[in-house]
Amino acid sequence: QDTEMLRPVRRGAIADYAATVFYLKKALAAAQRFRVLKPVLVAGVPIQLSSVEARALCDAAREAGAGGIFLVPCTLAALWGCLEDPEDPTGSLVVDVGAGVTDVSVIASNQLIVGRTIPIGGDDITLLAERVMEVSYGVRMGRIEAAAVKMDVGVGYYQDEMFEKRRNDPDHKGGFNNVRISKRQVAEFLLQGLEPLFSGIINTLEETPPELFEDIFRKGLILSGGSSLLPGLRRRLQDRLNLNVTRLPEPSLSVIQGVGRIITRFGQFREYFDEQMAMA
Secondary structure (H helix, E strand, O other): OOOOOOEEEEEOOEHHHHHHHHHHHHHHHHHHHOOOOOEEEEEEOOOOOHHHHHHHHHHHHHHHHOEEEEEEEEEHHHHHHHHHOOOOOEEEEEEEEOOOOOOEEEEEOEEEEEEEOOOOOOOHHHHHHHHHHHHHOOOOOOHHHHHHHHHHHOOOOOOOEEEEEEOOOOOOOOOOOEEEEHHHHHHHHHHOOOOHHHHHHHHHHHHHOOHHHHHHEEEEEEEEOOOHOOOOOOHHHHHOOOEEEOOOOHHHHHHHHHHHHHHHHHHHHHOOOOHEEEEE
């Protein structure tokens, strides 16, 4: 029997409402087997989530059985998860690179000072790797194999390093042959796909109040999100921005860890949530 993989969330917003409700129902049932009261949820969301997208998430949570939901930007949650003092008044530049979007923000005194959501993430780099391999080298591959190439090559600095892949015989004689591929060339192609990310960070810095510049240059950039593990990305950011870049110890879990801290200390954080993005 065929199995279909559903992706209810794309670009940080609900793409399949029914699948989202189904998933939330399963998650809530597993998390509260013996509870009677409806739970209140905290969800990490993109900075520029539209009001329509936020409403859809709130409606899905309510339909799944939640008593309410509070939405917090992913960068804020990631920072809350790693700071000893969540009310740190100094400025922090946080970049959360997810599968579908990248959030960039400057945060100070537990408030989002400036930020933007860039519509590029790990899925886009995987798709780019798939296209590069097919168009430039005649190697056709699926999403899983393209993701493996992405995580093997990334955007690192290479000299003469090569790797091999099998492809259909381009001379149409039947069978397969091996093709040698330059890691440097693939990395340069993938790097071009990251231009919107670099530009988004630079634009965010240009909008940052001058009084926070010194904090950011002293502390550097904080990198989170599963797609921040792309090989070479941290160094590319350092070279492009002339900033020290610190990747959080568990970037794939950074937002979840921040949300967990919010839940365990909800009274401390509640006042910082946007009341219009909360649904009782």
